[in-house]
Amino acid sequence: MHYLILFNPKSNRGKSNDTVIRCANKLKKNGHTVESGSLLDIKDVGAYLSNLDKAVKIIIIGGDGTLHYLANALMPFEVVNDIYIVRKAGTGNDFLRSIKKKEKGSLIRINDYIKDLPYELEASGKKRYFINSVGVGLDAYTCYLVGGSIQGKTQGSYLKSAYKAFKETKKHNITLTIDGVKQEHKNVWLTLVANSSYVGGGMKISPKSKREDDILEAVVVKNASKFVVFLILPSIYLGFHKIFRKYVKFYQGKHFILESELDNYIQYDGEPTYPMKRVEIYR
Numbered sequence: 163m164h165y166l167i168l169f170n171p172k173s174n175r176g177k178s179n180d181t182v183i184r185c186a187n188k189l190k191k192n193g194h195t196v197e198s199g200s201l202l203d204i205k206d207v208g209a210y211l212s213n214l215d216k217a218v219k220i221i222i223i224g225g226d227g228t229l230h231y232l233a234n235a236l237m238p239f240e241v242v243n244d245i246y247i248v249r250k251a252g253t254g255n256d257f258l259r260s261i262k263k264k265e266k267g268s269l270i271r272i273n274d275y276i277k278d279l280p281y282e283l284e285a286s287g288k289k290r291y292f293i294n295s296v297g298v299g300l301d302a303y304t305c306y307l308v309g310g311s312i313q314g315k316t317q318g319s320y321l322k323s324a325y326k327a328f329k330e331t332k333k334h335n336i337t338l339t340i341d342g343v344k345q346e347h348k349n350v351w352l353t354l355v356a357n358s359s360y361v362g363g364g365m366k367i368s369p370k371s372k373r374e375d376d377i378l379e380a381v382v383v384k385n386a387s388k389f390v391v392f393l394i395l396p397s398i399y400l401g402f403h404k405i406f407r408k409y410v411k412f413y414q415g416k417h418f419i420l421e422s423e424l425d426n427y428i429q430y431d432g433e434p435t436y437p438m439k440r441v442e443i444y445r
Contacts, residue, residue: 163219165189167198170224170231181223185248201228207235211243220245221269225255226294230431233276233291245273256294256360256432260373280357280378280445282430294431295361295368296443297354298420299334300383300391302427303327304362306434320362321395328391334424338380340415347411351383351391355418355443359401361432368412369401378445380413416445 167185169178186196201224204210220243222232229247246269247255249262261275281289282296297305307323333349347353354361356368356379368379383394386409394410397403403410418441425437 164195164197164215164217165219165221166214167196167221167223168201168204169198169222170201170228172202173224173228178223181248185221185223201231204235208239211239211241214243216242218243222247222272226257226431227433229257229272229276229293230291230433233279233293236276237279237289237291241273244271245276246271256358256363259360259364260294260358275373280355280443283442283444290430292357292430293373294358295354295356295429296441297352297361297429298336298422298426298438298441299350299352300324300327300331301352301354301361301367302429302434303331305429305432306427306436308362308432309434320365324362324395325392328388328395332424333384334422334426336382336423337419337421338382338413339417339419339421340380340413341417345413347382347384349385351386352381353383353420354381355379355420356381357445362398365398366401367398367403369404370412376416376445377414378416378418378443380415380418382411382413383409384411385409418443 167182169182171178182198186198189196222245247258249268249270279291279293281291283289304324304327307327308319333351336347336350336353338345338347354367356371358373359366359368359371361367367381371379390409394403394406421440425439427434427436428438428441
Protein backbone atom coordinates (compact mmCIF):
# COMPACT_ATOMS: atom_id res chain seq x y z
CA MET A 163 0.00 0.00 0.00
CA HIS A 164 1.26 3.49 -0.86
CA TYR A 165 0.94 6.44 1.52
CA LEU A 166 1.39 10.13 0.79
CA ILE A 167 2.26 12.22 3.86
CA LEU A 168 1.37 15.89 3.45
CA PHE A 169 2.55 18.25 6.16
CA ASN A 170 2.33 21.91 7.05
CA PRO A 171 5.89 23.21 7.56
CA LYS A 172 4.52 26.07 9.68
CA SER A 173 2.70 23.74 12.09
CA ASN A 174 4.05 22.86 15.55
CA ARG A 175 6.59 25.70 15.42
CA GLY A 176 8.21 24.18 12.35
CA LYS A 177 8.77 20.78 13.97
CA SER A 178 6.24 18.83 11.91
CA ASN A 179 9.09 17.19 9.98
CA ASP A 180 9.92 15.09 13.07
CA THR A 181 6.39 13.67 13.04
CA VAL A 182 6.65 13.01 9.31
CA ILE A 183 9.84 10.99 9.78
CA ARG A 184 8.41 8.92 12.64
CA CYS A 185 5.22 8.22 10.71
CA ALA A 186 7.09 7.29 7.51
CA ASN A 187 9.47 4.96 9.35
CA LYS A 188 6.59 3.14 11.03
CA LEU A 189 4.77 2.66 7.72
CA LYS A 190 7.91 1.40 5.99
CA LYS A 191 8.50 -1.13 8.77
CA ASN A 192 5.02 -2.48 8.05
CA GLY A 193 5.89 -2.96 4.37
CA HIS A 194 4.27 0.14 2.89
CA THR A 195 5.79 2.61 0.45
CA VAL A 196 5.82 6.27 1.46
CA GLU A 197 6.40 9.68 -0.06
CA SER A 198 5.97 13.08 1.53
CA GLY A 199 5.54 16.73 0.62
CA SER A 200 4.41 20.12 1.85
CA LEU A 201 0.74 21.05 1.68
CA LEU A 202 1.77 24.61 0.92
CA ASP A 203 3.53 23.55 -2.28
CA ILE A 204 0.21 22.46 -3.82
CA LYS A 205 -0.94 25.43 -5.88
CA ASP A 206 -3.69 23.82 -7.97
CA VAL A 207 -5.67 21.47 -5.70
CA GLY A 208 -8.02 20.24 -8.43
CA ALA A 209 -5.19 19.30 -10.78
CA TYR A 210 -3.26 17.68 -7.94
CA LEU A 211 -6.18 15.46 -6.97
CA SER A 212 -7.01 14.48 -10.55
CA ASN A 213 -3.41 13.37 -11.14
CA LEU A 214 -3.23 11.39 -7.91
CA ASP A 215 -3.72 7.63 -8.03
CA LYS A 216 -7.06 6.93 -6.33
CA ALA A 217 -5.54 4.06 -4.34
CA VAL A 218 -3.04 6.33 -2.60
CA LYS A 219 -3.85 7.00 1.04
CA ILE A 220 -3.14 10.52 2.30
CA ILE A 221 -1.90 11.32 5.81
CA ILE A 222 -2.11 14.92 7.02
CA ILE A 223 0.42 16.14 9.58
CA GLY A 224 -0.60 19.36 11.33
CA GLY A 225 -2.95 20.88 13.85
CA ASP A 226 -6.33 22.58 13.72
CA GLY A 227 -5.06 25.41 11.53
CA THR A 228 -3.80 22.87 8.99
CA LEU A 229 -7.16 21.08 8.96
CA HIS A 230 -8.94 24.43 8.57
CA TYR A 231 -6.77 25.14 5.52
CA LEU A 232 -7.34 21.62 4.18
CA ALA A 233 -11.13 21.69 4.60
CA ASN A 234 -11.43 24.98 2.71
CA ALA A 235 -9.06 23.85 -0.04
CA LEU A 236 -10.91 20.55 -0.60
CA MET A 237 -14.50 21.74 -0.25
CA PRO A 238 -15.06 22.42 -4.01
CA PHE A 239 -13.88 18.93 -4.98
CA GLU A 240 -15.04 15.34 -4.67
CA VAL A 241 -12.22 13.58 -2.86
CA VAL A 242 -11.87 9.87 -3.60
CA ASN A 243 -8.65 9.17 -1.71
CA ASP A 244 -8.82 8.22 1.96
CA ILE A 245 -7.45 11.00 4.18
CA TYR A 246 -6.05 10.30 7.65
CA ILE A 247 -4.56 12.13 10.59
CA VAL A 248 -2.17 10.65 13.15
CA ARG A 249 -3.69 9.96 16.55
CA LYS A 250 -0.54 10.99 18.44
CA ALA A 251 0.15 14.19 16.54
CA GLY A 252 0.41 16.65 19.45
CA THR A 253 -1.55 18.08 22.36
CA GLY A 254 -2.95 21.16 20.63
CA ASN A 255 -5.30 19.44 18.18
CA ASP A 256 -8.86 20.16 19.33
CA PHE A 257 -10.35 18.43 16.30
CA LEU A 258 -8.56 15.20 17.19
CA ARG A 259 -9.55 15.58 20.83
CA SER A 260 -13.23 15.72 19.87
CA ILE A 261 -13.26 12.48 17.84
CA LYS A 262 -10.51 10.19 19.14
CA LYS A 263 -12.71 8.42 21.73
CA LYS A 264 -14.98 7.04 19.02
CA GLU A 265 -12.29 6.38 16.40
CA LYS A 266 -9.88 3.45 16.75
CA GLY A 267 -6.35 2.89 15.46
CA SER A 268 -3.22 5.01 15.15
CA LEU A 269 -4.51 6.53 11.89
CA ILE A 270 -7.94 8.17 11.89
CA ARG A 271 -9.85 8.60 8.62
CA ILE A 272 -11.32 12.11 8.44
CA ASN A 273 -13.08 12.31 5.05
CA ASP A 274 -16.53 12.43 6.64
CA TYR A 275 -15.45 15.10 9.13
CA ILE A 276 -14.22 17.66 6.59
CA LYS A 277 -17.36 17.88 4.46
CA ASP A 278 -20.77 19.41 5.22
CA LEU A 279 -19.14 21.95 7.53
CA PRO A 280 -20.48 25.19 9.02
CA TYR A 281 -19.20 28.36 7.41
CA GLU A 282 -18.92 32.11 7.63
CA LEU A 283 -20.51 33.95 4.74
CA GLU A 284 -18.15 36.80 3.92
CA ALA A 285 -19.34 40.14 2.52
CA SER A 286 -17.98 39.12 -0.89
CA GLY A 287 -20.23 36.05 -0.89
CA LYS A 288 -17.32 33.68 -0.32
CA LYS A 289 -17.80 30.88 2.22
CA ARG A 290 -15.10 30.26 4.82
CA TYR A 291 -15.60 26.84 6.41
CA PHE A 292 -14.51 25.92 9.92
CA ILE A 293 -14.15 22.62 11.76
CA ASN A 294 -14.18 23.62 15.45
CA SER A 295 -15.21 27.20 16.16
CA VAL A 296 -15.24 30.87 15.30
CA GLY A 297 -14.56 33.21 18.20
CA VAL A 298 -14.61 36.99 18.66
CA GLY A 299 -13.02 39.04 21.43
CA LEU A 300 -10.97 37.59 24.29
CA ASP A 301 -10.77 34.11 22.76
CA ALA A 302 -9.54 35.40 19.40
CA TYR A 303 -7.02 37.80 20.92
CA THR A 304 -5.72 34.91 23.01
CA CYS A 305 -5.16 32.92 19.79
CA TYR A 306 -3.22 35.88 18.41
CA LEU A 307 -0.97 35.92 21.49
CA VAL A 308 -0.53 32.13 21.41
CA GLY A 309 0.66 32.42 17.82
CA GLY A 310 3.60 34.50 19.04
CA SER A 311 4.37 32.21 21.99
CA ILE A 312 7.58 30.17 21.91
CA GLN A 313 5.63 27.32 23.53
CA GLY A 314 3.25 26.97 20.58
CA LYS A 315 -0.37 25.87 20.94
CA THR A 316 -0.51 23.96 24.21
CA GLN A 317 -2.92 24.07 27.15
CA GLY A 318 -0.35 25.95 29.21
CA SER A 319 0.43 28.55 26.56
CA TYR A 320 -3.27 29.11 25.86
CA LEU A 321 -4.12 29.67 29.51
CA LYS A 322 -1.09 31.92 30.03
CA SER A 323 -2.00 33.95 26.94
CA ALA A 324 -5.65 34.10 28.03
CA TYR A 325 -4.67 35.77 31.30
CA LYS A 326 -2.55 38.29 29.42
CA ALA A 327 -5.34 38.87 26.91
CA PHE A 328 -8.02 39.58 29.49
CA LYS A 329 -5.82 42.29 31.00
CA GLU A 330 -5.76 44.05 27.62
CA THR A 331 -9.14 43.15 26.10
CA LYS A 332 -11.90 45.75 26.15
CA LYS A 333 -15.41 44.67 27.00
CA HIS A 334 -17.83 45.59 24.23
CA ASN A 335 -21.51 45.48 23.29
CA ILE A 336 -22.81 43.15 20.61
CA THR A 337 -25.99 42.36 18.75
CA LEU A 338 -26.39 38.60 18.33
CA THR A 339 -29.11 37.38 15.97
CA ILE A 340 -29.85 33.65 16.15
CA ASP A 341 -32.23 32.12 13.59
CA GLY A 342 -33.81 35.54 13.08
CA VAL A 343 -34.19 36.44 16.77
CA LYS A 344 -32.15 39.48 17.79
CA GLN A 345 -30.51 39.84 21.20
CA GLU A 346 -28.51 42.68 22.72
CA HIS A 347 -25.56 41.81 24.97
CA LYS A 348 -23.65 44.37 27.02
CA ASN A 349 -20.13 44.23 28.46
CA VAL A 350 -19.10 41.17 26.47
CA TRP A 351 -15.68 39.55 26.89
CA LEU A 352 -16.01 36.91 24.21
CA THR A 353 -18.47 35.30 21.85
CA LEU A 354 -17.71 31.90 20.38
CA VAL A 355 -19.76 29.85 17.91
CA ALA A 356 -18.85 26.19 18.34
CA ASN A 357 -19.18 23.16 16.10
CA SER A 358 -17.52 20.92 18.71
CA SER A 359 -16.62 21.04 22.38
CA TYR A 360 -12.98 22.06 22.44
CA VAL A 361 -10.87 25.16 21.83
CA GLY A 362 -7.43 26.32 22.97
CA GLY A 363 -5.70 22.96 23.25
CA GLY A 364 -8.34 21.24 25.37
CA MET A 365 -10.61 23.91 26.86
CA LYS A 366 -14.10 22.36 26.90
CA ILE A 367 -15.92 25.60 26.20
CA SER A 368 -19.04 24.08 24.59
CA PRO A 369 -19.58 20.80 26.47
CA LYS A 370 -22.78 19.77 24.67
CA SER A 371 -21.60 20.47 21.13
CA LYS A 372 -21.45 17.52 18.74
CA ARG A 373 -19.87 17.92 15.35
CA GLU A 374 -22.13 15.17 13.93
CA ASP A 375 -25.36 17.13 14.42
CA ASP A 376 -26.62 20.16 12.49
CA ILE A 377 -26.68 22.57 15.44
CA LEU A 378 -24.12 25.17 16.47
CA GLU A 379 -23.77 26.66 19.95
CA ALA A 380 -22.89 30.24 20.79
CA VAL A 381 -21.10 30.86 24.09
CA VAL A 382 -21.18 34.42 25.41
CA VAL A 383 -19.19 35.59 28.44
CA LYS A 384 -20.41 38.97 29.67
CA ASN A 385 -21.01 41.29 32.63
CA ALA A 386 -18.11 39.78 34.57
CA SER A 387 -15.40 41.63 36.42
CA LYS A 388 -11.79 40.77 35.65
CA PHE A 389 -11.65 38.84 38.91
CA VAL A 390 -14.60 36.67 37.84
CA VAL A 391 -13.08 36.11 34.40
CA PHE A 392 -9.90 35.04 36.21
CA LEU A 393 -11.99 32.34 37.93
CA ILE A 394 -13.91 31.34 34.80
CA LEU A 395 -10.90 30.69 32.55
CA PRO A 396 -9.42 27.61 34.30
CA SER A 397 -12.90 26.14 34.86
CA ILE A 398 -13.39 25.91 31.08
CA TYR A 399 -10.92 23.01 30.82
CA LEU A 400 -13.42 20.63 32.41
CA GLY A 401 -16.54 22.41 31.21
CA PHE A 402 -17.31 23.64 34.71
CA HIS A 403 -17.81 27.25 33.57
CA LYS A 404 -21.51 26.36 33.24
CA ILE A 405 -21.85 27.08 36.97
CA PHE A 406 -21.21 30.79 36.28
CA ARG A 407 -24.73 31.13 34.93
CA LYS A 408 -24.90 34.85 35.54
CA TYR A 409 -21.92 35.48 33.28
CA VAL A 410 -21.74 32.55 30.81
CA LYS A 411 -24.64 32.07 28.40
CA PHE A 412 -25.27 29.30 25.87
CA TYR A 413 -27.48 29.62 22.77
CA GLN A 414 -28.12 27.03 20.06
CA GLY A 415 -29.11 27.58 16.45
CA LYS A 416 -28.18 27.28 12.78
CA HIS A 417 -27.80 30.88 11.63
CA PHE A 418 -25.85 33.46 13.63
CA ILE A 419 -25.14 37.12 12.93
CA LEU A 420 -22.78 38.83 15.35
CA GLU A 421 -22.34 42.61 15.18
CA SER A 422 -19.86 44.34 17.48
CA GLU A 423 -19.62 48.01 18.33
CA LEU A 424 -15.79 47.76 18.33
CA ASP A 425 -13.22 46.31 15.98
CA ASN A 426 -12.24 42.92 17.38
CA TYR A 427 -9.96 40.00 16.73
CA ILE A 428 -11.70 36.97 15.24
CA GLN A 429 -10.37 33.42 15.15
CA TYR A 430 -11.23 30.57 12.81
CA ASP A 431 -10.13 27.24 14.29
CA GLY A 432 -7.44 29.07 16.22
CA GLU A 433 -6.22 31.21 13.30
CA PRO A 434 -6.65 34.91 14.24
CA THR A 435 -7.56 37.84 11.99
CA TYR A 436 -8.06 41.55 12.68
CA PRO A 437 -10.21 43.66 12.47
CA MET A 438 -13.80 42.40 12.58
CA LYS A 439 -17.12 44.06 13.39
CA ARG A 440 -19.62 41.70 11.79
CA VAL A 441 -19.67 37.96 11.15
CA GLU A 442 -22.46 35.80 9.72
CA ILE A 443 -22.36 32.03 10.28
CA TYR A 444 -24.46 29.20 8.87
CA ARG A 445 -24.82 25.51 9.66
